[in-house]
Amino acid sequence: MKDIYLIRHTTPAVGKGICYGQTDLDVTESFMDEADIIRQHLPSPFSSVHSSPLQRCSRLAEHLFPGQDHQIRLHNELMEIHCGQWExxxxxxxxxxxxxxxxxxxxxxxxxGGESYLDLHQRVTKTFTRIREDAAGQKGPIAIVAHGGVIRSILSHITGTALIDSFKVFSLHYGCVIRVYGPPEGLQYEMLSNQAPLEKEQHKPKSFYSGNAD
Known part of the structure; x- marks a missing residue:
């Protein structure tokens, strides 16, 4: 199987303690610096690039893969969890x-008015499987630029980790890069970059961090 690189978006422009999911947040002034760190961990060229359509992901995909804009495929199924009335x-x-x-x-x-984590997991894993199958005849690696919830879902899927444990098992910072490799029946992953931010992410309840999250 072709290697798949999972890339989480950079720091979004949102205040602390705010619940967000599919709101189309902009990037921050640190975008270029964060993107440069991500680029250091990517091979070249990629045979296909897939992204969430939300701009914190699509802008990163366009920046990381210039000249491949026509190959960037946007998937609504790769968007973050829908937070409904809590957005x-x-x-x-x-x-x-x-x-x-x-x-x-x-x-x-x-x-x-939104989704459960299982709802997200079901749409994400179907899309991940389809991306892998569609890439069967391609030569180079595949990139997926997405969100923390989406990437945790994929990692849970390939490792057999229970979704309830995924926030404790997979600590994913903004801009992390993960390589997925191996045969379809035994996929593995390697964390290539996962730099902790200066300040801890605070877009979940405080009790969520102490109980189920990173």
């Missing part, structure tokens, strides 16, 4: 009667 609201302001049940079973319970 762009402070976690502290969300109704406890909605958040607490979700915290206990975020895999199966849907965010009001």
């Amino acid at each position: 762009m609201r402070s976690w502290d302001d969300l109704p406890k009667e909605e958040v607490e049940p979700w915290m206990k079973d975020f895999v199966n319970i849907r965010i009001p």
Whole structure:
């Protein structure tokens, strides 16, 4: 199987403590520096590039693979989890009667007006499998530029990790680069770059970090 490089987007322009998923956030002023670090861990050329259509991913794909813009394929299925009625609201302001049940079973319970983690996992793994199958006749590696939830879902899929454990098992910082390799029946992964930011990400409830997240 062709190597697949999973690339998480750079730091998004959003305040701390804000719940976001499919909101189309811009990148920050550190975008170029973060992208340069990512590029150091990528081979060249790639046979195909796939990305979430949200600009924090698509802009990175265009920047990392200049001259291959026509080959960048955007997939709605690679977008982050849909946070529904919680999008762009402070976690502290969300109704406890909605958040607490979700915290206990975020895999199966849907965010009001949005998705569960299982919903995301199902659409992501179908798309990941299709990307792999479509690349069967290609020579070079494949790039997927996506979000933390999407990449955790893929890693859970290939390693057999329970979704409930994925935030504890896979610590993924902005701009991380992961190489997936091996035969289809025994995929493995290698973390190539995963630099911790100066400040910890704070776009989940504080209790989520202490319990289920990185």
